[in-house]
Amino acid sequence: xSVKRNIREVDQQQLKEYFEGIGDKKFRAIQAYEWxxxxxxxxxxxxxxxxxxxxxxxxxxxxxxxxxLDTTQHSNDGTFKSxxxxxxxxxxxxxxxxTEKRFTACVSSQxxxxxxxxxxxxxxxxxKRNLNFDEIYDQxxxxxxxxxAVYGKNLTNIVYMGMGEPLLNYKNVLKSIDKITASDxxxxxxxxxxxxxxxxxxxxxxxxxxxxxxxxxxxxxxxxDKKRNEIMPINETNSIEFLxxxxxxxxxxxxxDITLEYVLLQGQNDSLEDADELITVYRQIPTHLVxxxxxxxxxxxxxxxxxxxxxxNFTDHLAKNNVNVRVRRSRGKDIAxxxxxLANKVA
Ligand code: SAH
Numbered sequence: 001x002s003v004k005r006n007i008r009e010v011d012q013q014q015l016k017e018y019f020e021g022i023g024d025k026k027f028r029a030i031q032a033y034e035w036x037x038x039x040x041x042x043x044x045x046x047x048x049x050x051x052x053x054x055x056x057x058x059x060x061x062x063x064x065x066x067x068x069l070d071t072t073q074h075s076n077d078g079t080f081k082s083x084x085x086x087x088x089x090x091x092x093x094x095x096x097x098x099t100e101k102r103f104t105a106c107v108s109s110q111x112x113x114x115x116x117x118x119x120x121x122x123x124x125x126x127x128k129r130n131l132n133f134d135e136i137y138d139q140x141x142x143x144x145x146x147x148x149a150v151y152g153k154n155l156t157n158i159v160y161m162g163m164g165e166p167l168l169n170y171k172n173v174l175k176s177i178d179k180i181t182a183s184d185x186x187x188x189x190x191x192x193x194x195x196x197x198x199x200x201x202x203x204x205x206x207x208x209x210x211x212x213x214x215x216x217x218x219x220x221x222x223x224x225d226k227k228r229n230e231i232m233p234i235n236e237t238n239s240i241e242f243l244x245x246x247x248x249x250x251x252x253x254x255x256x257d258i259t260l261e262y263v264l265l266q267g268q269n270d271s272l273e274d275a276d277e278l279i280t281v282y283r284q285i286p287t288h289l290v291x292x293x294x295x296x297x298x299x300x301x302x303x304x305x306x307x308x309x310x311x312x313n314f315t316d317h318l319a320k321n322n323v324n325v326r327v328r329r330s331r332g333k334d335i336a337x338x339x340x341x342l343a344n345k346v347a
Contacts, residue, residue, distance in 0.1 A: 079332030110164025208253030
């Protein structure tokens, strides 16, 4: 018995050949493709301009393992956190973050995470598996539906800042972005997409070689190897020096924006000396922005968010030294939807 193929792994040309092969018309491929990538059908039954027989035939020959919406929670700041279920019963989360001008979807790239960043809730979950490209795409499509239903607006931005390390699921992340940006699908500009990484130097260079067109964020969080090793074990094999080199290569090849993310942890990385070390790293990277992130509490993790004064002193010091710095207030904290809080819990 042959294994049924995922129909979304099949391109339009192959679909044409398939329809011809079963004695039907080639243009059915265009109709089916539209259902899959424009109208975001999640079952063959929805494909109403195909005959019942043809829909049955498709479901005999292919599978359509779309994700489904499991639960949604609404924060009092307008953020929506959704939990999604995969065809094989895994759970993962995506977040819709509205601001005055933007409607941003934050999506997951893996179920759980293999990195063990000490301050992150997802980092304490086991990595179960990578998400397939269509499962990443589905999150964007479902969050877009939600954005239209609630706010009457399409998504304007997408950040790969949910569960998982995108650069450890490289192929699927790139393929999902191909689909999101394709003119016969969602047609979103790659300039509105940001992939965030804890820092996999080799894959950052690969992004450069692949001449990708989206933006990159590095979760730096500490600016010396000693400190970074302590809070982000991935730094032991991807030192700051390697990351600086990889980011320069990425920029040289793509000229895309690079942002540094820096979560402020009280007494850990928020002194003026830490700010000076950050300035030293900033000067060696072709970046124009440091996003200082508020630490979001995670139960069982002993870190504390830096106080208002420490945050102010830290960011003032950066600004005085001509670092373009922005403080990112967290969103969706009341429903554990903020950065680093995604762990499939219903708050
Ligand atoms: N693995 C990728 C994608 C996750 S993005 C990466 O590390 O970049 C999620 C962002 O939230 C990262 O910058 C991460 O370091 C940060 N983060 C993790 N835990 C956090 C917490 N408790 N409070 C605030 N930010 C956190």
